[in-house]
Amino acid sequence: DTAVSQTPKYLVTQMGNDKSIKCEQNLGHDTMYWYKQDSKKFLKIMFSYNNKELIINETVPNRFSPKSPDKAHLNLHINSLELGDSAVYFCASSQDWSDSAGEQYFGPGTRLTVT
Amino acid sequence: GNSVTQMEGPVTLSEEAFLTINCTYTATGYPSLFWYVQYPGEGLQLLLKATKADDKGSNKGFEATYRKETTSFHLEKGSVQVSDSAVYFCALDSNSGYALNFGKGTSLLVTP
Numbered sequence: 001d002t003a004v005s006q007t008p009k010y011l012v013t014q015m016g017n018d019k020s021i022k023c024e025q026n027l028g029h030d031t032m033y034w035y036k037q038d039s040k041k042f043l044k045i046m047f048s049y050n051n052k053e054l055i056i057n058e059t060v061p062n063r064f065s066p067k068s069p070d071k072a073h074l075n076l077h078i079n080s081l082e083l084g085d086s087a088v089y090f091c092a093s094s095q096d097w098s099d100s101a102g103e104q105y106f107g108p109g110t111r112l113t114v115t
Numbered sequence: 116g117n118s119v120t121q122m123e124g125p126v127t128l129s130e131e132a133f134l135t136i137n138c139t140y141t142a143t144g145y146p147s148l149f150w151y152v153q154y155p156g157e158g159l160q161l162l163l164k165a166t167k168a169d170d171k172g173s174n175k176g177f178e179a180t181y182r183k184e185t186t187s188f189h190l191e192k193g194s195v196q197v198s199d200s201a202v203y204f205c206a207l208d209s210n211s212g213y214a215l216n217f218g219k220g221t222s223l224l225v226t227p
Contacts, residue, residue, distance in 0.1 A: 004158070033214060041202055041222070043159070045214040055213045090158055102147070104215060106158030 003027050004107040006091050012113045013081055021076045021110045023091030031055075032074040033092040033104065034066060043090070049074055050096070078112075086114045117142040119188075121205045121218035128195055128225050136190040136221045138179075138205035146208035148172075148181050148188040149215065153202045162190075162203070195225045 004025045013019055025032065034046040048056035052068040063079045074091060091107040122137040140148065147166045151159040163172030168183035179190045188205060205218040 031213075041153075041220040043204065043217040043220070045209070045216070048213045050213070056209075058214075092159075103149075103161045103164065104159075106160065108156075108158050 004105050006107040006110050010111050017081050018079045023074050025093040029093040030096045031094045035090040037088040081114045083114050116210045119205045119218040124222035126223045131194045134192040134195045138188045140186050140207050149206040150190050151204040197225045200225045
């Protein structure tokens with residue numbers, strides 16, 4: 001069974017469109033994350049949710065809106081896509097964040113290409 | 116804020132060579148330290164971790180020791196294999212403790 005899954009794996013779209021990426025974890029974890037990895041492999045936290053509540057929003061444009069319908073899901077919706085949004089987006093989860101972000105389990109990534 | 120600096124890649128080694136990837140950190144308090152590995156086309160996976168000074172994390176022949184006096188967490192392996200070719204990320208707890216801050220990654224290529 002896949003621990004952290006993301007759909008779609010590849011997403012090609014035009015500037016100005018709105019798109020969503022879905023993430024699900026079956027590990028029973030309380031905390032979920034979205035990271036953005038740029039073309040140089042630099043990985044940066046975007047959002048962190050704990051028990052469906054937003055914990056971190058790291059200066060991400062408000063065109064990005066995460067939604068957590070339940071503890072097992074954290075979806076990412078992006079409005080008015082721009083060329084600079086092209087990247088690989090990773091979802092991750094961890095048991096809790098009380099003392100340390102601890103071991104995070106990553107999904108396979110979604111490669112978003114905006115043309 | 117808490118941050119890590121790791122050596123630039125790419126690093127190219129022959130099979131069975133010794134590997135060192137340097138990582139130094141800047142932090143307030145005593146964050147946990149991690150090494151994650153990303154194989155081609157995959158997500159990151161935890162390779163090893165250390166939660167306090169002088170702890171040594173180890174896994175799959177890789178080791179790293181949490182050195183508070185030098186603020187370092189260098190990754191080492193005595194004999195690399197072709198299958199170790201990947202990108203390696205050093206990471207630590209963010210100041211908030213609610214996420215990880217990653218280094219820029221070091222690409223390793225091991226040739227037969």
